[in-house]
Amino acid sequence: MSRTIHFISGLPRSGSTLLAALLKQNPRFHAGMSGPMGGLFSTMLAEMSHRNEMAVFISDEQRKRLLHGLFDNYYGPETDAEVIFDTNRSWTTRLPAIKTLMPNSKVIACVRDVQWIIDSVERLVRKNAFSPSSIFNYNPGGTVYTRANGLAGSDGMVGYAYDALKEAFYGPEADRLMLVQYDSLVKEPGLTLAAIYAFIGEPTFKHDFDNVEYDAREFDLRTGTPGLHDIKRRVAHEPRESVLPPDLFRRFENDSFWKQAENNPRGVRVV
Template identity: 70%
Template structure:
Protein backbone atom coordinates (compact mmCIF):
# COMPACT_ATOMS: atom_id res chain seq x y z
CA UNK A 1 0.00 0.00 0.00
CA UNK A 2 1.31 3.44 -0.98
CA UNK A 3 0.90 5.58 2.12
CA UNK A 4 0.62 9.34 2.31
CA UNK A 5 3.00 10.86 4.83
CA UNK A 6 2.53 14.16 6.64
CA UNK A 7 4.49 15.65 9.52
CA UNK A 8 3.62 17.31 12.82
CA UNK A 9 6.28 19.63 14.22
CA UNK A 10 6.60 23.03 15.88
CA UNK A 11 6.91 24.08 19.51
CA UNK A 12 6.67 21.82 22.58
CA UNK A 13 3.59 21.95 24.85
CA UNK A 14 1.67 23.46 21.93
CA UNK A 15 -0.90 20.79 21.14
CA UNK A 16 0.94 18.29 18.94
CA UNK A 17 -0.16 15.33 21.06
CA UNK A 18 -3.70 16.68 21.23
CA UNK A 19 -3.73 17.15 17.46
CA UNK A 20 -2.46 13.58 16.96
CA UNK A 21 -5.09 12.21 19.34
CA UNK A 22 -7.87 13.98 17.44
CA UNK A 23 -6.60 12.93 14.01
CA UNK A 24 -6.29 9.31 15.17
CA UNK A 25 -10.06 9.15 15.56
CA UNK A 26 -10.15 8.89 11.77
CA UNK A 27 -9.61 5.18 10.95
CA UNK A 28 -7.68 6.14 7.81
CA UNK A 29 -5.10 8.04 9.86
CA UNK A 30 -2.26 7.14 12.18
CA UNK A 31 -0.76 9.86 14.40
CA UNK A 32 1.04 9.87 17.73
CA UNK A 33 3.45 11.68 20.02
CA UNK A 34 7.03 12.46 19.02
CA UNK A 35 8.73 9.27 17.91
CA UNK A 36 12.12 7.90 16.81
CA UNK A 37 11.97 8.78 13.13
CA UNK A 38 13.45 12.27 13.47
CA UNK A 39 16.54 10.96 15.25
CA UNK A 40 16.91 8.01 12.89
CA UNK A 41 16.64 10.35 9.89
CA UNK A 42 19.36 12.64 11.22
CA UNK A 43 21.64 9.71 12.09
CA UNK A 44 21.31 8.06 8.70
CA UNK A 45 21.78 11.37 6.89
CA UNK A 46 25.02 11.85 8.83
CA UNK A 47 26.25 8.32 8.16
CA UNK A 48 25.66 8.80 4.43
CA UNK A 49 27.80 11.96 4.40
CA UNK A 50 31.49 12.26 3.57
CA UNK A 51 32.47 11.28 7.09
CA UNK A 52 31.76 7.76 5.82
CA UNK A 53 34.91 6.69 4.00
CA UNK A 54 32.78 4.84 1.45
CA UNK A 55 30.58 7.82 0.63
CA UNK A 56 32.23 7.97 -2.81
CA UNK A 57 29.98 5.04 -3.70
CA UNK A 58 26.78 6.77 -2.51
CA UNK A 59 24.81 8.99 -4.86
CA UNK A 60 22.13 11.50 -3.86
CA UNK A 61 19.50 9.25 -5.43
CA UNK A 62 20.65 6.39 -3.20
CA UNK A 63 20.55 8.70 -0.18
CA UNK A 64 16.97 9.68 -1.02
CA UNK A 65 15.88 6.06 -1.43
CA UNK A 66 17.46 5.03 1.85
CA UNK A 67 15.98 7.95 3.78
CA UNK A 68 12.53 7.38 2.32
CA UNK A 69 12.95 3.69 3.08
CA UNK A 70 13.20 4.51 6.77
CA UNK A 71 9.55 5.53 6.77
CA UNK A 72 8.41 2.61 4.67
CA UNK A 73 10.22 0.18 6.98
CA UNK A 74 9.21 1.72 10.30
CA UNK A 75 5.57 2.09 9.29
CA UNK A 76 5.35 -1.51 8.13
CA UNK A 77 2.40 -3.86 7.64
CA UNK A 78 1.34 -3.59 11.29
CA UNK A 79 0.26 -0.04 10.54
CA UNK A 80 -3.00 -0.23 8.63
CA UNK A 81 -3.52 3.51 8.15
CA UNK A 82 -3.48 4.98 4.67
CA UNK A 83 -2.30 8.37 5.96
CA UNK A 84 0.53 8.66 8.51
CA UNK A 85 1.43 11.75 10.52
CA UNK A 86 4.93 11.49 12.01
CA UNK A 87 5.66 13.87 14.87
CA UNK A 88 9.05 15.38 15.66
CA UNK A 89 10.24 18.93 16.41
CA UNK A 90 13.21 18.45 14.07
CA UNK A 91 11.01 18.24 10.95
CA UNK A 92 10.96 22.04 10.75
CA UNK A 93 14.71 21.85 10.03
CA UNK A 94 14.20 19.35 7.21
CA UNK A 95 11.73 21.17 4.98
CA UNK A 96 13.75 20.76 1.76
CA UNK A 97 14.49 17.07 2.34
CA UNK A 98 10.86 16.31 3.19
CA UNK A 99 9.66 18.17 0.10
CA UNK A 100 11.90 16.10 -2.17
CA UNK A 101 11.13 12.79 -0.49
CA UNK A 102 7.39 13.41 -0.06
CA UNK A 103 6.27 16.00 -2.64
CA UNK A 104 2.64 15.80 -1.49
CA UNK A 105 3.52 15.75 2.22
CA UNK A 106 2.55 18.61 4.50
CA UNK A 107 4.14 19.94 7.69
CA UNK A 108 1.80 21.12 10.43
CA UNK A 109 3.71 23.18 12.99
CA UNK A 110 1.96 23.62 16.33
CA UNK A 111 2.60 26.99 17.98
CA UNK A 112 1.70 28.69 21.26
CA UNK A 113 2.60 31.84 23.15
CA UNK A 114 6.11 31.06 24.36
CA UNK A 115 5.46 32.42 27.85
CA UNK A 116 2.72 29.82 28.29
CA UNK A 117 5.00 27.08 26.98
CA UNK A 118 7.59 27.90 29.63
CA UNK A 119 4.79 28.15 32.18
CA UNK A 120 3.38 24.75 31.19
CA UNK A 121 6.76 23.04 31.62
CA UNK A 122 7.37 24.76 34.96
CA UNK A 123 3.93 23.67 36.13
CA UNK A 124 4.81 20.05 35.29
CA UNK A 125 8.10 20.30 37.16
CA UNK A 126 6.33 21.57 40.27
CA UNK A 127 3.58 18.99 40.01
CA UNK A 128 6.17 16.19 39.94
CA UNK A 129 8.30 17.62 42.74
CA UNK A 130 9.72 14.24 43.76
CA UNK A 131 10.56 13.04 40.25
CA UNK A 132 13.43 14.87 38.49
CA UNK A 133 12.63 15.29 34.80
CA UNK A 134 14.55 14.23 31.70
CA UNK A 135 13.77 17.72 30.35
CA UNK A 136 16.51 18.99 32.69
CA UNK A 137 18.69 15.87 32.51
CA UNK A 138 17.27 14.75 35.87
CA UNK A 139 19.09 17.57 37.66
CA UNK A 140 17.61 18.39 41.05
CA UNK A 141 18.98 21.89 41.57
CA UNK A 142 18.23 25.15 39.83
CA UNK A 143 15.51 27.77 40.05
CA UNK A 144 12.60 28.82 37.88
CA UNK A 145 15.01 31.36 36.33
CA UNK A 146 17.69 28.81 35.44
CA UNK A 147 15.07 26.39 34.16
CA UNK A 148 13.53 29.07 31.92
CA UNK A 149 17.00 30.03 30.68
CA UNK A 150 17.87 26.40 29.95
CA UNK A 151 14.64 25.84 28.06
CA UNK A 152 14.99 29.00 25.98
CA UNK A 153 18.62 28.78 24.88
CA UNK A 154 19.44 27.55 21.39
CA UNK A 155 20.03 23.97 22.52
CA UNK A 156 17.12 23.92 24.95
CA UNK A 157 13.82 22.16 24.50
CA UNK A 158 11.99 25.38 23.62
CA UNK A 159 14.81 27.41 22.07
CA UNK A 160 15.78 24.75 19.53
CA UNK A 161 12.17 24.22 18.46
CA UNK A 162 11.58 27.99 18.24
CA UNK A 163 14.64 28.50 16.03
CA UNK A 164 13.66 25.50 13.89
CA UNK A 165 10.16 26.97 13.46
CA UNK A 166 11.59 30.31 12.31
CA UNK A 167 13.91 28.51 9.89
CA UNK A 168 10.91 26.81 8.30
CA UNK A 169 8.70 29.92 8.42
CA UNK A 170 11.28 32.13 6.70
CA UNK A 171 12.70 29.45 4.42
CA UNK A 172 11.99 28.80 0.76
CA UNK A 173 9.85 25.67 1.25
CA UNK A 174 6.77 27.21 2.86
CA UNK A 175 4.08 26.08 0.44
CA UNK A 176 3.72 22.85 2.42
CA UNK A 177 3.78 24.52 5.85
CA UNK A 178 0.82 25.32 8.11
CA UNK A 179 1.04 26.89 11.57
CA UNK A 180 -1.68 25.74 13.95
CA UNK A 181 -2.00 27.67 17.20
CA UNK A 182 -2.75 25.95 20.48
CA UNK A 183 -5.17 28.72 21.29
CA UNK A 184 -7.28 27.95 18.20
CA UNK A 185 -7.04 24.19 18.62
CA UNK A 186 -8.34 24.31 22.19
CA UNK A 187 -10.93 27.07 21.82
CA UNK A 188 -12.30 26.17 18.37
CA UNK A 189 -11.20 22.62 17.55
CA UNK A 190 -13.74 22.19 14.74
CA UNK A 191 -12.27 25.15 12.82
CA UNK A 192 -8.70 24.05 13.55
CA UNK A 193 -9.22 20.49 12.32
CA UNK A 194 -11.21 21.64 9.30
CA UNK A 195 -8.22 23.80 8.34
CA UNK A 196 -5.87 20.82 8.70
CA UNK A 197 -8.08 18.64 6.49
CA UNK A 198 -8.29 21.38 3.89
CA UNK A 199 -4.53 21.85 3.97
CA UNK A 200 -3.73 18.15 3.46
CA UNK A 201 -6.49 17.69 0.89
CA UNK A 202 -8.55 15.14 2.81
CA UNK A 203 -12.32 14.82 3.01
CA UNK A 204 -13.93 15.95 6.26
CA UNK A 205 -14.45 13.48 9.10
CA UNK A 206 -16.84 13.79 12.04
CA UNK A 207 -14.46 14.04 14.99
CA UNK A 208 -15.73 13.84 18.56
CA UNK A 209 -14.08 16.67 20.50
CA UNK A 210 -15.78 15.59 23.73
CA UNK A 211 -14.20 12.13 23.76
CA UNK A 212 -10.52 12.41 22.86
CA UNK A 213 -8.12 9.83 24.28
CA UNK A 214 -4.36 9.27 24.21
CA UNK A 215 -2.09 7.30 26.55
CA UNK A 216 1.67 7.58 26.97
CA UNK A 217 1.87 7.06 30.74
CA UNK A 218 4.78 4.59 30.61
CA UNK A 219 6.90 6.92 28.48
CA UNK A 220 6.10 9.94 30.65
CA UNK A 221 6.92 8.06 33.85
CA UNK A 222 10.24 6.89 32.46
CA UNK A 223 11.02 10.49 31.48
CA UNK A 224 10.37 11.56 35.07
CA UNK A 225 7.55 13.81 33.89
CA UNK A 226 4.15 12.19 34.45
CA UNK A 227 1.50 14.09 32.55
CA UNK A 228 3.85 15.23 29.78
CA UNK A 229 1.59 13.76 27.10
CA UNK A 230 -1.69 13.75 28.96
CA UNK A 231 -4.68 14.64 26.78
CA UNK A 232 -7.91 15.67 28.45
CA UNK A 233 -11.06 13.93 27.26
CA UNK A 234 -12.84 17.13 26.25
CA UNK A 235 -11.11 19.67 24.02
CA UNK A 236 -11.64 23.09 25.53
CA UNK A 237 -9.71 26.21 26.50
CA UNK A 238 -8.91 26.40 30.21
CA UNK A 239 -7.95 29.72 31.75
CA UNK A 240 -5.58 29.88 34.71
CA UNK A 241 -2.96 32.07 36.34
CA UNK A 242 0.68 31.64 35.36
CA UNK A 243 3.04 30.07 37.89
CA UNK A 244 5.97 32.06 36.48
CA UNK A 245 7.38 35.18 38.15
CA UNK A 246 6.12 38.24 36.21
CA UNK A 247 9.55 39.13 34.84
CA UNK A 248 10.06 35.62 33.42
CA UNK A 249 6.61 35.66 31.81
CA UNK A 250 7.21 39.10 30.27
CA UNK A 251 10.54 37.99 28.82
CA UNK A 252 8.83 35.76 26.28
CA UNK A 253 5.43 37.37 25.79
CA UNK A 254 6.39 39.11 22.51
CA UNK A 255 7.93 36.02 20.85
CA UNK A 256 4.87 35.40 18.68
CA UNK A 257 6.14 36.50 15.26
CA UNK A 258 3.52 34.40 13.47
CA UNK A 259 0.74 36.74 14.64
CA UNK A 260 2.14 39.75 12.77
CA UNK A 261 1.26 39.72 9.03
CA UNK A 262 4.15 42.10 8.41
CA UNK A 263 6.52 39.38 9.59
CA UNK A 264 5.06 36.75 7.25
CA UNK A 265 6.75 37.49 3.89
CA UNK A 266 5.83 34.15 2.31
CA UNK A 267 2.19 34.22 3.37
CA UNK A 268 2.40 31.06 5.45
CA UNK A 269 -1.08 29.98 6.51
CA UNK A 270 -1.64 30.51 10.23
CA UNK A 271 -4.74 29.10 11.92
Protein backbone atom coordinates (compact mmCIF):
# COMPACT_ATOMS: atom_id res chain seq x y z
CA MET A 1 0.00 0.00 0.00
CA SER A 2 1.45 3.36 -1.05
CA ARG A 3 -0.87 5.26 1.26
CA THR A 4 0.06 6.23 4.81
CA ILE A 5 -1.97 4.74 7.64
CA HIS A 6 -2.27 6.24 11.11
CA PHE A 7 -4.51 5.16 13.97
CA ILE A 8 -6.99 6.84 16.31
CA SER A 9 -7.49 5.11 19.63
CA GLY A 10 -7.75 5.95 23.32
CA LEU A 11 -10.69 6.28 25.69
CA PRO A 12 -14.38 6.23 24.72
CA ARG A 13 -16.47 9.43 24.81
CA SER A 14 -13.24 11.42 24.48
CA GLY A 15 -13.54 13.09 21.07
CA SER A 16 -12.42 10.43 18.59
CA THR A 17 -15.53 10.90 16.42
CA LEU A 18 -15.12 14.67 16.50
CA LEU A 19 -11.44 14.32 15.62
CA ALA A 20 -12.26 12.02 12.69
CA ALA A 21 -14.96 14.43 11.46
CA LEU A 22 -12.44 17.25 11.49
CA LEU A 23 -9.65 15.26 9.83
CA LYS A 24 -11.89 14.11 7.00
CA GLN A 25 -12.44 17.74 6.03
CA ASN A 26 -8.97 17.48 4.50
CA PRO A 27 -9.49 15.99 1.01
CA ARG A 28 -6.22 14.07 1.34
CA PHE A 29 -7.44 12.27 4.47
CA HIS A 30 -9.87 9.47 5.22
CA ALA A 31 -11.15 9.10 8.80
CA GLY A 32 -14.22 7.75 10.55
CA MET A 33 -15.69 6.31 13.74
CA SER A 34 -14.52 3.00 15.21
CA GLY A 35 -14.49 0.39 12.47
CA PRO A 36 -13.98 -3.35 12.00
CA MET A 37 -10.24 -3.41 11.28
CA GLY A 38 -9.17 -3.87 14.91
CA GLY A 39 -11.41 -6.92 15.27
CA LEU A 40 -10.36 -8.36 11.93
CA PHE A 41 -6.71 -7.90 12.89
CA SER A 42 -7.20 -9.75 16.20
CA THR A 43 -9.22 -12.55 14.60
CA MET A 44 -6.61 -13.16 11.93
CA LEU A 45 -3.83 -13.21 14.53
CA ALA A 46 -5.75 -15.81 16.51
CA GLU A 47 -6.50 -17.95 13.47
CA MET A 48 -2.81 -17.95 12.48
CA SER A 49 -1.72 -18.96 15.99
CA HIS A 50 -0.78 -22.50 16.95
CA ARG A 51 -4.27 -23.21 18.26
CA ASN A 52 -4.80 -23.90 14.56
CA GLU A 53 -2.89 -27.05 13.61
CA MET A 54 -2.36 -25.64 10.12
CA ALA A 55 -0.29 -22.78 11.58
CA VAL A 56 2.78 -24.93 11.05
CA PHE A 57 2.56 -23.92 7.40
CA ILE A 58 2.53 -20.16 8.15
CA SER A 59 5.78 -18.31 8.71
CA ASP A 60 6.09 -14.98 10.53
CA GLU A 61 6.82 -13.28 7.21
CA GLN A 62 3.58 -14.68 5.80
CA ARG A 63 1.72 -13.51 8.89
CA LYS A 64 3.07 -10.00 8.36
CA ARG A 65 2.04 -9.97 4.70
CA LEU A 66 -1.43 -11.27 5.48
CA LEU A 67 -1.98 -8.70 8.24
CA HIS A 68 -0.70 -5.87 6.06
CA GLY A 69 -2.96 -7.16 3.31
CA LEU A 70 -5.98 -6.54 5.52
CA PHE A 71 -5.41 -2.81 5.20
CA ASP A 72 -4.58 -3.04 1.49
CA ASN A 73 -7.85 -4.79 0.77
CA TYR A 74 -10.19 -3.07 3.23
CA TYR A 75 -9.08 0.38 2.07
CA GLY A 76 -8.85 -0.67 -1.58
CA PRO A 77 -9.92 1.41 -4.58
CA GLU A 78 -13.05 2.55 -2.71
CA THR A 79 -10.84 4.89 -0.68
CA ASP A 80 -8.67 7.22 -2.72
CA ALA A 81 -7.26 9.22 0.22
CA GLU A 82 -3.51 9.55 0.55
CA VAL A 83 -3.61 9.34 4.34
CA ILE A 84 -5.91 7.00 6.26
CA PHE A 85 -6.83 7.17 9.94
CA ASP A 86 -8.30 3.91 11.24
CA THR A 87 -10.14 4.16 14.54
CA ASN A 88 -10.35 1.40 17.15
CA ARG A 89 -9.68 1.29 20.89
CA SER A 90 -7.61 -1.89 20.48
CA TRP A 91 -4.83 -0.19 18.51
CA THR A 92 -3.08 0.92 21.70
CA THR A 93 -2.51 -2.79 22.41
CA ARG A 94 -0.94 -3.33 18.98
CA LEU A 95 1.98 -0.91 18.97
CA PRO A 96 4.67 -3.62 18.59
CA ALA A 97 2.87 -5.03 15.54
CA ILE A 98 2.15 -1.57 14.10
CA LYS A 99 5.81 -0.61 14.48
CA THR A 100 6.87 -3.66 12.46
CA LEU A 101 4.16 -3.58 9.81
CA MET A 102 3.99 0.19 9.29
CA PRO A 103 7.14 1.86 10.65
CA ASN A 104 5.92 5.38 9.79
CA SER A 105 2.49 5.04 11.38
CA LYS A 106 1.48 6.99 14.49
CA VAL A 107 -1.28 6.43 17.05
CA ILE A 108 -3.36 9.36 18.28
CA ALA A 109 -5.13 8.49 21.53
CA CYS A 110 -8.05 10.66 22.61
CA VAL A 111 -8.32 11.02 26.38
CA ARG A 112 -10.65 12.65 28.89
CA ASP A 113 -11.05 12.71 32.66
CA VAL A 114 -12.58 9.33 33.48
CA GLN A 115 -15.32 10.79 35.70
CA TRP A 116 -16.60 12.81 32.73
CA ILE A 117 -16.51 9.73 30.49
CA ILE A 118 -18.69 7.87 32.99
CA ASP A 119 -20.92 10.94 33.22
CA SER A 120 -21.24 11.10 29.43
CA VAL A 121 -22.35 7.47 29.19
CA GLU A 122 -24.83 7.94 32.04
CA ARG A 123 -26.31 10.93 30.22
CA LEU A 124 -26.91 8.73 27.18
CA VAL A 125 -28.59 6.10 29.33
CA ARG A 126 -30.92 8.69 30.82
CA LYS A 127 -31.61 10.30 27.45
CA ASN A 128 -32.55 6.91 25.96
CA ALA A 129 -34.70 5.72 28.88
CA PHE A 130 -36.81 3.49 26.61
CA SER A 131 -33.93 2.02 24.60
CA PRO A 132 -31.59 -0.35 26.48
CA SER A 133 -28.06 -0.03 25.14
CA SER A 134 -25.60 -2.54 23.75
CA ILE A 135 -23.05 -0.93 26.08
CA PHE A 136 -24.76 -2.88 28.91
CA ASN A 137 -25.79 -5.89 26.79
CA TYR A 138 -29.26 -4.38 26.44
CA ASN A 139 -29.91 -4.95 30.15
CA PRO A 140 -32.43 -2.33 31.34
CA GLY A 141 -31.76 -2.97 35.04
CA GLY A 142 -29.05 -1.81 37.41
CA THR A 143 -28.20 1.53 38.96
CA VAL A 144 -25.79 4.30 38.13
CA TYR A 145 -23.30 2.52 40.43
CA THR A 146 -23.57 -0.87 38.73
CA ARG A 147 -23.32 0.82 35.34
CA ALA A 148 -20.18 2.72 36.41
CA ASN A 149 -18.65 -0.45 37.85
CA GLY A 150 -19.37 -2.31 34.63
CA LEU A 151 -17.85 0.43 32.50
CA ALA A 152 -14.72 0.70 34.67
CA GLY A 153 -14.07 -3.06 34.99
CA SER A 154 -11.08 -4.52 33.16
CA ASP A 155 -13.34 -5.88 30.42
CA GLY A 156 -15.70 -2.89 30.44
CA MET A 157 -15.89 -0.27 27.72
CA VAL A 158 -13.86 2.24 29.74
CA GLY A 159 -11.68 -0.11 31.79
CA TYR A 160 -10.36 -2.04 28.79
CA ALA A 161 -9.52 1.13 26.88
CA TYR A 162 -7.90 2.66 29.97
CA ASP A 163 -5.66 -0.38 30.53
CA ALA A 164 -4.79 -0.49 26.82
CA LEU A 165 -3.86 3.19 26.91
CA LYS A 166 -1.52 2.66 29.87
CA GLU A 167 0.07 -0.30 28.08
CA ALA A 168 0.96 1.96 25.16
CA PHE A 169 1.87 4.99 27.30
CA TYR A 170 4.43 3.10 29.37
CA GLY A 171 5.61 0.70 26.65
CA PRO A 172 8.81 0.91 24.59
CA GLU A 173 6.90 2.01 21.46
CA ALA A 174 5.50 5.11 23.18
CA ASP A 175 7.45 7.39 20.82
CA ARG A 176 4.78 6.81 18.17
CA LEU A 177 1.96 7.74 20.53
CA MET A 178 0.29 11.13 21.05
CA LEU A 179 -2.45 11.85 23.58
CA VAL A 180 -5.08 14.43 22.64
CA GLN A 181 -7.14 15.68 25.57
CA TYR A 182 -10.84 16.25 24.93
CA ASP A 183 -10.77 19.69 26.52
CA SER A 184 -7.90 20.76 24.27
CA LEU A 185 -9.77 19.60 21.17
CA VAL A 186 -12.98 21.49 21.99
CA LYS A 187 -11.35 24.61 23.49
CA GLU A 188 -8.44 25.04 21.07
CA PRO A 189 -9.21 22.96 17.98
CA GLY A 190 -6.86 24.93 15.73
CA LEU A 191 -3.82 24.49 17.97
CA THR A 192 -4.72 20.84 18.61
CA LEU A 193 -5.00 20.01 14.92
CA ALA A 194 -1.72 21.85 14.23
CA ALA A 195 0.01 19.66 16.84
CA ILE A 196 -1.42 16.52 15.25
CA TYR A 197 -0.28 17.56 11.78
CA ALA A 198 3.22 18.21 13.10
CA PHE A 199 3.24 14.83 14.87
CA ILE A 200 2.33 12.88 11.72
CA GLY A 201 4.51 15.02 9.46
CA GLU A 202 1.77 16.37 7.20
CA PRO A 203 1.30 19.92 5.86
CA THR A 204 -1.34 21.88 7.73
CA PHE A 205 -4.86 22.41 6.40
CA LYS A 206 -7.43 25.11 7.12
CA HIS A 207 -10.29 23.38 8.91
CA ASP A 208 -13.79 24.76 9.37
CA PHE A 209 -14.62 24.50 13.07
CA ASP A 210 -18.07 26.05 12.59
CA ASN A 211 -19.35 23.45 10.13
CA VAL A 212 -18.40 19.95 11.27
CA GLU A 213 -20.39 17.04 9.89
CA TYR A 214 -20.61 13.37 10.80
CA ASP A 215 -23.66 11.12 10.57
CA ALA A 216 -23.72 7.76 12.38
CA ARG A 217 -27.41 7.76 13.33
CA GLU A 218 -28.17 4.39 11.71
CA PHE A 219 -25.29 2.68 13.54
CA ASP A 220 -26.26 4.25 16.86
CA LEU A 221 -29.88 3.12 16.47
CA ARG A 222 -28.73 -0.44 15.82
CA THR A 223 -26.76 -0.42 19.07
CA GLY A 224 -29.73 0.87 21.05
CA THR A 225 -27.79 4.03 21.86
CA PRO A 226 -29.09 6.97 19.80
CA GLY A 227 -26.69 9.89 20.02
CA LEU A 228 -23.62 7.76 20.76
CA HIS A 229 -21.64 9.35 17.92
CA ASP A 230 -23.45 12.67 17.66
CA ILE A 231 -21.26 15.76 17.38
CA LYS A 232 -22.16 19.42 17.45
CA ARG A 233 -21.90 21.36 14.21
CA ARG A 234 -19.70 23.96 15.88
CA VAL A 235 -16.68 22.95 17.93
CA ALA A 236 -17.04 24.56 21.33
CA HIS A 237 -16.53 23.86 25.02
CA GLU A 238 -19.85 23.55 26.86
CA PRO A 239 -19.46 23.46 30.68
CA ARG A 240 -22.05 21.40 32.55
CA GLU A 241 -22.81 19.88 35.91
CA SER A 242 -22.35 16.15 36.37
CA VAL A 243 -25.35 13.81 36.66
CA LEU A 244 -23.30 11.39 38.79
CA PRO A 245 -23.69 11.17 42.57
CA PRO A 246 -20.81 13.14 44.19
CA ASP A 247 -19.13 10.08 45.73
CA LEU A 248 -19.15 8.26 42.37
CA PHE A 249 -17.75 11.31 40.57
CA ARG A 250 -14.92 11.60 43.12
CA ARG A 251 -14.04 7.92 42.72
CA PHE A 252 -12.41 8.57 39.34
CA GLU A 253 -10.91 12.01 39.95
CA ASN A 254 -7.30 10.78 40.26
CA ASP A 255 -7.28 8.50 37.22
CA SER A 256 -5.98 11.02 34.66
CA PHE A 257 -2.38 9.79 34.94
CA TRP A 258 -1.30 11.62 31.79
CA LYS A 259 -1.67 15.02 33.47
CA GLN A 260 1.31 14.57 35.83
CA ALA A 261 4.75 14.98 34.30
CA GLU A 262 6.25 12.54 36.80
CA ASN A 263 3.95 9.85 35.39
CA ASN A 264 5.32 10.31 31.86
CA PRO A 265 8.79 8.72 31.92
CA ARG A 266 8.90 8.17 28.14
CA GLY A 267 7.98 11.76 27.29
CA VAL A 268 4.77 10.93 25.42
CA ARG A 269 3.35 14.00 23.67
CA VAL A 270 0.20 15.20 25.43
CA VAL A 271 -1.80 17.98 23.78
